[in-house]
Amino acid sequence: MKKLFPTSTAGSLPKPTWLAEPEKLWSPWKLEGKALLNGKQDALRVSLQEQTVAGIDIVSDGEQTRQHFVTTFIENLSGVDFENKKTVRIRDRYDASVPGVIGPVSRQKSVFVEDAKFLRSQTDQPIKWALPGPMTMVDTLYDDYYQDRKTLAFEFAKALNEEARELQAAGVDIIQFDEPAFNVFLDEVNDWGIEALERATEGLTCETAVHICYGYGIKANTDWKKTLGAEWRHYETTFPAIQKSSINIVSLECHNGRVPMEVLTLLKGKKIMVGAIDVATDTIETPEEVAATLREALKYADADKIYPCTNCGMAPLSREIARQKLQALAAGAEIIRRELAD
Numbered sequence: 001m002k003k004l005f006p007t008s009t010a011g012s013l014p015k016p017t018w019l020a021e022p023e024k025l026w027s028p029w030k031l032e033g034k035a036l037l038n039g040k041q042d043a044l045r046v047s048l049q050e051q052t053v054a055g056i057d058i059v060s061d062g063e064q065t066r067q068h069f070v071t072t073f074i075e076n077l078s079g080v081d082f083e084n085k086k087t088v089r090i091r092d093r094y095d096a097s098v099p100g101v102i103g104p105v106s107r108q109k110s111v112f113v114e115d116a117k118f119l120r121s122q123t124d125q126p127i128k129w130a131l132p133g134p135m136t137m138v139d140t141l142y143d144d145y146y147q148d149r150k151t152l153a154f155e156f157a158k159a160l161n162e163e164a165r166e167l168q169a170a171g172v173d174i175i176q177f178d179e180p181a182f183n184v185f186l187d188e189v190n191d192w193g194i195e196a197l198e199r200a201t202e203g204l205t206c207e208t209a210v211h212i213c214y215g216y217g218i219k220a221n222t223d224w225k226k227t228l229g230a231e232w233r234h235y236e237t238t239f240p241a242i243q244k245s246s247i248n249i250v251s252l253e254c255h256n257g258r259v260p261m262e263v264l265t266l267l268k269g270k271k272i273m274v275g276a277i278d279v280a281t282d283t284i285e286t287p288e289e290v291a292a293t294l295r296e297a298l299k300y301a302d303a304d305k306i307y308p309c310t311n312c313g314m315a316p317l318s319r320e321i322a323r324q325k326l327q328a329l330a331a332g333a334e335i336i337r338r339e340l341a342d
């Protein structure tokens with residue numbers, strides 16, 4: 001029988017201090033050239049080992065080879081100027097220095113495929129690979145060329161699809177698209193966001209996932225969350241259309257937030273990566289707290305559809321804390337497995 005409640009992470013994990021400055025987004029690399037290539041590969045090995053030892057079932061590269069979950073992919077496309085970065089407001093929330101679109105965008109070469117092949121060679125466990133979603137990409141740069149978010153999103157979707165097909169061929173089991181922008185631009189999600197996502201997954205036979213969260217545990221995000229009121233009902237607006245889409249898995253934030261768990265009923269038939277670890281605090285969840293979140297999810301979704309996960313990526317946390325949170329996630333899932341077996 002297939003293992004119930006397979007655990008995974010939303011994506012990024014902290015990098016070793018010899019590779020990049022810790023607890024920082026867009027942290028510059030500490031190595032160069034060949035040493036950097038080797039260093040990234042070693043970091044991927046370490047990250048995989050930490051996930052395996054913690055008891056994580058669906059493993060990832062921990063995003064060790066990329067500086068940022070969105071810009072690293074964008075910087076590998078043609079038509080993008082990453083020398084002349086500009087400061088723009090992203091997710092309607094914080095300013096960041098980002099690359100710009102200055103001509104037709106296209107993917108001339110693989111971005112993560114070699115890394116995915118390497119991860120595949122290191123483990124027999126199912127692997128998940130994260131890519132940025134088209135809407136979140138559009139929202140993480142400036143556009144001096146298309147000057148239309150939807151048009152640009154579909155150009156990105158085409159490039160993502162090329163990458164995704166190669167990742168699938170490299171042996172990736174689940175390809176996940178990160179769309180934190182889906183919790184901000186709710187009308188656009190329904191107008192073209194989901195359609196663009198489906199364009200990115202066209203022709204894939206592996207499983208596909210969309211990760212929709214309230215962002216990393218950085219100050220701009222935690223401040224934003226304070227303005228969102230007693231109940232966060234963003235998912236309620238977008239899940240009905242996502243439920244009708246061809247995407248197989250939805251990854252969402254559930255622990256410590258103000259998301260009413262009833263929203264899970266809007267995802268009938270989908271697999272759900274239930275965020276049971278808060279990435280915005282250094283407090284380590286107890287296995288029992290993880291189990292409580294999963295028990296709550298079980299009220300609204302079938303056991304075979306629930307995949308315990310983290311709320312978001314853990315790149316900004318310290319390695320020690322991330323490690324302990326992974327252990328808590330695995331232990332919490334085990335509590336629920338035993339409960340159900342009894």
Ligand SMILES: [Zn+2]
Pocket residue numbers: 010180211212213214215216311312313
């Ligand atoms: Zn996230």
